[in-house]
Amino acid sequence: MIEIKNLTKKYKNFKALDNVTFHVNNGEIVGFVGMNGAGKTTTIKISAGVLKPSSGSVYIDGYEIQKNKVEASLKIGWVPETPIFEEGFKAIDYFKYLAGYYKIKGEEAEKLALKLFEETGILDAKDKKLKEYSQGMKKRFALAVSMIKDPNNYLFDEILNGLDPQGIVFFRDFVNKAKKENKAILFSSHILNEVQNIADRVVFIHRGKILGIKRMDEILKEAKKSIKVTILNPDENILKILNKFGQVNKINNDIFEIMGDVNAEEINELLVKSSYKVSKIEQIGGLEEYFLNLIGER
Numbered sequence: 001m002i003e004i005k006n007l008t009k010k011y012k013n014f015k016a017l018d019n020v021t022f023h024v025n026n027g028e029i030v031g032f033v034g035m036n037g038a039g040k041t042t043t044i045k046i047s048a049g050v051l052k053p054s055s056g057s058v059y060i061d062g063y064e065i066q067k068n069k070v071e072a073s074l075k076i077g078w079v080p081e082t083p084i085f086e087e088g089f090k091a092i093d094y095f096k097y098l099a100g101y102y103k104i105k106g107e108e109a110e111k112l113a114l115k116l117f118e119e120t121g122i123l124d125a126k127d128k129k130l131k132e133y134s135q136g137m138k139k140r141f142a143l144a145v146s147m148i149k150d151p152n153n154y155l156f157d158e159i160l161n162g163l164d165p166q167g168i169v170f171f172r173d174f175v176n177k178a179k180k181e182n183k184a185i186l187f188s189s190h191i192l193n194e195v196q197n198i199a200d201r202v203v204f205i206h207r208g209k210i211l212g213i214k215r216m217d218e219i220l221k222e223a224k225k226s227i228k229v230t231i232l233n234p235d236e237n238i239l240k241i242l243n244k245f246g247q248v249n250k251i252n253n254d255i256f257e258i259m260g261d262v263n264a265e266e267i268n269e270l271l272v273k274s275s276y277k278v279s280k281i282e283q284i285g286g287l288e289e290y291f292l293n294l295i296g297e298r
């Protein structure tokens with residue numbers, strides 16, 4: 001379990017975090033969402049014990065990260081936003097070197113490396129130098145490193161960046177498995193439709209303050225819904241037709257938004273029947289919509 005309590009962080013005179021409080025339960029996946037500079041990485045680094053807060057505390061399975069750093073650190077796996085490695089090393093050698101920190105040596109380290117490289121999909125590249133690794137491979141390597149102690153808690157900072165679609169599926173499966181093993185997972189991401197697919201709960205942060213904490217099923221229920229349709233040959237009757245489905249916002253000459261929980265197929269059918277050429281019709285809603293409304297920056 002990860003408990004973040006009243007964190008405040010000042011960089012000189014700038015308050016990057018202001019009384020940030022939330023927690024991640026065991027067996028729970030929490031998405032951490034906010035714009036660039038909102039304070040996600042700062043919160044995650046403090047939780048991983050690599051950055052000191054100005055005030056407040058983080059408990060990892062009950063151990064305070066600053067006061068009981070050794071015990072707490074053993075219970076966290078952290079994948080940084082931009083992992084930094086000794087790039088001249090071969091991946092497997094560097095992994096074994098890092099495993100040495102946890103007193104895992106020799107044959108045991110070799111076996112663990114092969115097992116975790118296999119799990120994270122970089123076994124074929126085990127003898128490549130880290131500088132030859134792509135961005136996505138580096139993320140996979142960092143994930144393998146974070147798994148060394150089989151920790152009960154994970155902190156993933158933008159781990160989806162640089163992953164290919166297969167990598168994203170892999171990550172989704174990974175966290176779902178960890179969740180079944182009753183682990184606590186916090187991950188930050190800007191890829192909101194993936195957060196929507198993966199997270200049980202979302203913590204929204206904005207300018208260093210927690211703006212909201214909400215379960216995903218509730219977000220999806222509450223998110224403002226609409227249909228956006230692009231029509232190649234609109235005429236003066238178009239608004240009358242679309243108004244049958246709900247309130248209509250004319251976005252420009254050929255793009256219209258119909259507000260409410262309306263069925264895109266029904267709209268499409270009627271438009272086509274009425275000889276309109278529909279070039280695009282899309283459902284708006286979900287986490288992205290909810291987030292943009294929440295921060296009021298739409």
Ligand SMILES: Nc1ncnc2c1ncn2[C@@H]1O[C@H](COP(=O)(O)OP(=O)(O)OP(=O)(O)O)[C@@H](O)[C@H]1O
Nearest residue numbers: 011014016034035036037038039040041042043081
């Ligand atoms: N070492 C530092 N010195 C001064 N200011 C910093 C430092 N690190 C971060 N900041 C500032 O703190 C704020 C929060 O930064 P942080 O990296 O936590 O944001 P973030 O939510 O992770 O953003 P992103 O989505 O871009 O990764 C930003 O305004 C940033 O400029």
Ligand SMILES: [Mg+2]
Nearest residue numbers: 040041042081
């Ligand atoms: Mg960040």
